[in-house]
Amino acid sequence: MTIGFLCPSIAIMIHTLLAVMLLTVVIADLRSRRIPNTLVLTGLVLAFIAHTIALASGSVPLAGSTWWAPLAGLLTGLLPLMPLYFLHATGAGDVKLMGMVGAFVGAPTVLSAVLYTLVAGGLLSLVFMLGRGVAAQTLANVRFLLTDWALRASSGQGARLAPLQTTAARLPYAVAIALGTGAALLWPLATP
Numbered sequence: 001m002t003i004g005f006l007c008p009s010i011a012i013m014i015h016t017l018l019a020v021m022l023l024t025v026v027i028a029d030l031r032s033r034r035i036p037n038t039l040v041l042t043g044l045v046l047a048f049i050a051h052t053i054a055l056a057s058g059s060v061p062l063a064g065s066t067w068w069a070p071l072a073g074l075l076t077g078l079l080p081l082m083p084l085y086f087l088h089a090t091g092a093g094d095v096k097l098m099g100m101v102g103a104f105v106g107a108p109t110v111l112s113a114v115l116y117t118l119v120a121g122g123l124l125s126l127v128f129m130l131g132r133g134v135a136a137q138t139l140a141n142v143r144f145l146l147t148d149w150a151l152r153a154s155s156g157q158g159a160r161l162a163p164l165q166t167t168a169a170r171l172p173y174a175v176a177i178a179l180g181t182g183a184a185l186l187w188p189l190a191t192p
Contacts, residue, residue: 014050014062015185018104021046022178025097029174035093040100044074047103063106070103077102077110087145094173101181112189117180124176 021043029035047063051070054061063069078099084090098117102110129138 010050010054010057010059011062014054014104017046017050018043018062018101018181021100021104022174022181026172026174026178029093029172033170033172035091035097035174037093037096040093040096043097043100044103047100050104062104062109069106073102073104073106073110074099075102076107077114080111080114090173094177097174097177101177105181105185109184109188112184112187113177113181115180115189116183117177120179120183121171121173121176124173124179125171128171 021039025035025039025043028039048070051061051063051067055065055067061069063073066072078095081090081095081098085092085095098110098114101113105113129135
């Protein structure tokens with residue numbers, strides 16, 4: 001095997017591990033609206049093991065050719081969703097899952113996955129909102145958030161609004177992350 005090429009069997013192994021991990025997380029998220037840390041941690045360990053095996057075989061792993069590529073992918077996957085987490089627009093499990101994806105696919109591909117995930121998440125939100133009949137509550141929640149942000153921007157303080165008693169619904173965002181990751185692997189926006 002020439003160094004610089006991804007061995008087909010190793011590529012299949014890495015893609016299969018990632019697909020199995022994403023499917024498992026999607027099922028867990030659909031059932032409980034939570035992404036278990038044990039699944040994300042297992043995925044991270046598998047990503048680093050697969051990367052090491054690919055490097056040891058003389059192949060370039062999916063994440064990249066350096067030993068630290070999964071770590072760079074992990075950090076690159078975490079950072080774009082952190083602001084959404086701090087705004088309570090996504091959960092910590094979603095952020096960690098995107099980091100796990102980054103460990104598998106590397107920094108350039110995870111950035112594509114984030115963009116595709118945001119699009120998939122928006123479309124999934126619309127479908128979810130309309131399908132569950134929670135459009136009015138969702139719009140009320142958005143109005144609350146925009147009012148809070150406007151007050152913070154104008155006065156430097158948060159709004160003294162009562163917290164929402166009812167949320168529209170919790171979106172299983174692992175579905176959007178899985179779709180976004182698949183799209184990034186099929187139609188990369190950046191070359192690694």
